[in-house]
Each structure stands twice: as structure tokens, then as C-alpha cells.
Amino acid sequence: MSDFGLDNQTDHEYANTKGWIVSIATAGAVFGCFGCLPLNDRFGRRFTLRVATVVYIAGVLGQGLCGGNISGLYASRFISGIGIGATTVIPSVYISEISPKAIRGLLTLQYAACQQLGVVFGFFINYGVTKSYAGTETQWMLPTLLQLLPAALWGLGTFLCPESPRWLLYVGQREKALTTLSRLRHAPLEDPTLQAEIAGMDARILHESEATGSVGMWELAKETFVPVENRRRFFLIFMATLFSQWSGANAITQYSPTIFGYLGIDGDEAKFLATGIYAVVKFVSTLAFALFIVDFIGRRRSLMTGITLQLVTLIYVGGYLGGTSSMSPEHISDTPGVSRASTAAIVAIYFHAVAWSIGWFSIPYLVGSEIFPTKIRSFNMSIAMGFHWAFYFGCSRAMPSLLSATHKWGAFVFFGCICLTSLVYVFFAMPVSYIAICGERITDVCVGHNGKILRGIG
Known part of the structure; x- marks a missing residue:
């Protein structure tokens, strides 16, 4: 310092x-x-x-x-x-x-x-x-x-x-693309499977070229915001990105040593150790969720489960910090009931990491890749990633001032309110997505909570 x-x-x-x-x-x-x-x-x-x-x-x-x-x-x-x-x-x-x-x-x-x-x-x-x-x-x-x-x-x-075979095909270097793919697949150039894969890439690139043509950014923007159905899709991914960042998980991660200190962990070494364990929990839960859960219970159900668990943990941590705001660390440690509440608050932060992993961590990327037509999919996903980092910046930038201005507990109440709002939004607005993958082509049928089909997707 x-x-x-x-x-x-x-x-x-x-x-x-x-x-x-x-x-x-x-x-x-x-x-x-x-x-x-x-x-x-x-x-x-x-x-x-x-x-x-x-x-x-x-x-x-x-x-x-x-x-x-x-x-x-x-x-x-x-x-x-x-x-x-x-x-x-x-x-x-x-x-x-x-x-x-x-x-x-x-x-x-x-x-x-x-x-x-x-x-x-x-x-x-x-x-x-x-x-x-x-x-x-x-x-x-x-x-x-x-x-x-x-x-x-x-x-x-x-x-x-090696360079991407698909990009090499895109710029007209077909022979080099075939050689590169042969190297990647450990197969001879004459292999029928290899030839079929190259043919599939050729067909996909042709399909995308026909869909996008030579349109510029302005035309893609009009295609996104003028038709009502595309405007709804854009608003859906925008809100998903907004809620993902402002639900507080990344801000809590960045300031976790400070937060663990608020919850009763003393000393820099202990805070960093607790933060390291927190990172391990996020890694393991993210991997386990993506491998074994999301495709089993579905996007919408996963998201609502994760948000609900986030909400519960944020309310508890905020309540604990508010209830102990006038107590000294020594008083907290010397009072058995309050000391146990402190331990429970630390555990709640770890559960919050699990909740975010099964909710807002990956769902925006899955939804964004599923709901946009081919013509505007890349354009909208680029915008979504830009919003992702912009909201990440805003939340992480605000976190120290938010903790200071709201006496610590108010920050968690604020994130809890965001989660509650997002839970209501997901219930009424987030579609259930059924994806049929056929070779290189993806066909999407999105069904809202009321059973209506959002047509023209994919």
C-alpha cells in the first residue's frame, strides 16, 4: 500500500x-x-x-x-x-x-x-x-x-x-484446410469421413454466406431491432447478461478476502486460504453442473434453482452482517450463538458460489447461442460479450463503495433484490429451449412458459 x-x-x-x-x-x-x-x-x-x-x-x-x-x-x-x-x-x-x-x-x-x-x-x-x-x-x-x-x-x-480449418476454407485455402484437418484427425487425406467433414464445413460456410451476404453492421443492427421477434430475443440475452453480473457473484469473488474478513476470518493468510477454497468450490461445481446437470434438468429449471439458492444465501449473509454491525469481533467470537451464525454465513458464501455455477454462470451463453437466427447470431453474441464485460466492470467498480456506503450488509441486500427481480423475470420471460443437432446445422424451437412457440428461430 x-x-x-x-x-x-x-x-x-x-x-x-x-x-x-x-x-x-x-x-x-x-x-x-x-x-x-x-x-x-x-x-x-x-x-x-x-x-x-x-x-x-x-x-x-x-x-x-x-x-x-x-x-x-x-x-x-x-x-x-x-x-x-x-x-x-x-x-x-x-x-x-x-x-x-x-x-x-x-x-x-x-x-x-x-x-x-x-x-x-x-x-x-x-x-x-x-x-x-x-x-x-x-x-x-x-x-x-x-x-x-x-x-x-x-x-x-x-x-x-494449426490454424482453424474452417477459417482456411472461409478465406479460400481449401487444400491447406484439408491438410490441417487431416493432421488434427490423424487420418489420411483420402479418408471418407475426413472428406465428408470438409464437405460439411463447405456447406455450412455457403449457408452462412447466403444468410449474411455482404450486409454491414447497420443492416445487422436493423435486422436485430426492427422485427419484434428479434428485438425480444435481443432483450432476453441483454437481461440475462445484466442479471448474471449484477447478481453479485463475480464482485464477491473479486473482493472475497475482504468479505471473509467481515464474516469473522482473521489474518491475511486465513482470508486468502478461505478465498482459495471458495475458488475451488466454484471450479468443481461449475464442472459438475455442466457435465451432469444442465442437460438433465434443463436450462430454465437450472436457472431458477440457482437464482433461488443465491437469493437465500444473500439474504442470510446480509441479515448476519446487519445484525452484528454493532458488535466487535471479540464479542462475536465470545458469544456461542453469534459465533455459530458467523460460521453459517461463511458456509453461505460457499453455497452462493455453487448457486451461481448452476444458474447465471453459463446460462446466458447457452441461451444466446440457441435463440438467434443464423444471420444475426454472431453479431448479437459479440454485443452480448461486450455487455458482459461492461456490467462486470460496473459491478466490480461499485463493490467497495457499495460495501462502505451500505454498512456492508446493504450490498448483499442489493444483490438479493437483483436476484429476486431476475427470478420473476425468468419465470415469465425465459423460454424453454429444445435443441435438435443435425450434423453442422442447429434447429431451435423455443417454448415459453405459457406454451407458445417463438417461431423462426435457428
């Missing part, structure tokens, strides 16, 4: 500065999402990944070597955020284009799960560094610069990966 002059700030000033430090990377991610799209289509997946990796590395270096300059820290975190945003868009596209149909969903899921696993590693690294170098410059500089290692491995790995 002394390196950046934060120890001289008032509580209000520190909350404001902390909010900017944490959230400004997500603001950069908004620009990264939109900025990578032209490069991705024109120069390919690997090249765009390399550019994004270089941008991210430059931002990390700026953070670690800014020499205590708070403005330099802000700028470098924004730059690294641009790289983060791009690397949330490109890998899922690349994975879906190189994977066999039978395991495409599983591999895409694996990437999402690895993002959560990265959070786990980050928290435990911070725990170890804090334990060994508390109160020194190394405490913040070492974890920051350690981010260069996975980034470098990521960047070097792009030179070992």
Missing part, C-alpha cells in the same frame, strides 16, 4: 481507489472483445491470439514495473484487460472449429472450466506469497509478474497449434 501512497488515503478514498484498480481491467476487456473481431476474421485465429497475448503481456509488465505510479498501474491494467477480453472470445471460437462434433461441447466446456481453475491457482499463489512476503514490495510485485509465465506458454503454444 505504501508503494502507491494508499496508506495515506481515507477509508472513502481507499475504497474508491481499490474499486478502480480491480475493475479497470474489465473495462479494457470490453474494448478487447470488439477489437479482436475484425482481426479474427481477416488474419485468422492464431494471429489474433498472438496479438492479444502480446497486449496482455505488455499490460502485465506495466503493472509490475510501474514503480508505485498509480496512474501507470491504471493504464497498464486497462491494457492487460484488452488482452483478456480478446482471449475470452477467440479460444471458444477456435475450439469449436477444430473439434470433432462428438466432443465439441465437452472441449469448449473444458476451456471454461480451466478459466475457473486459473482463478484457483491465482488465489493460492497469492496465499503463498502473502504468507512469505507480507508487508513487502514482493507481496504485490511477484504475483503480478508471475502472470507472464502462463501468458508466455500460451503465446508459444499458438505456434504449435
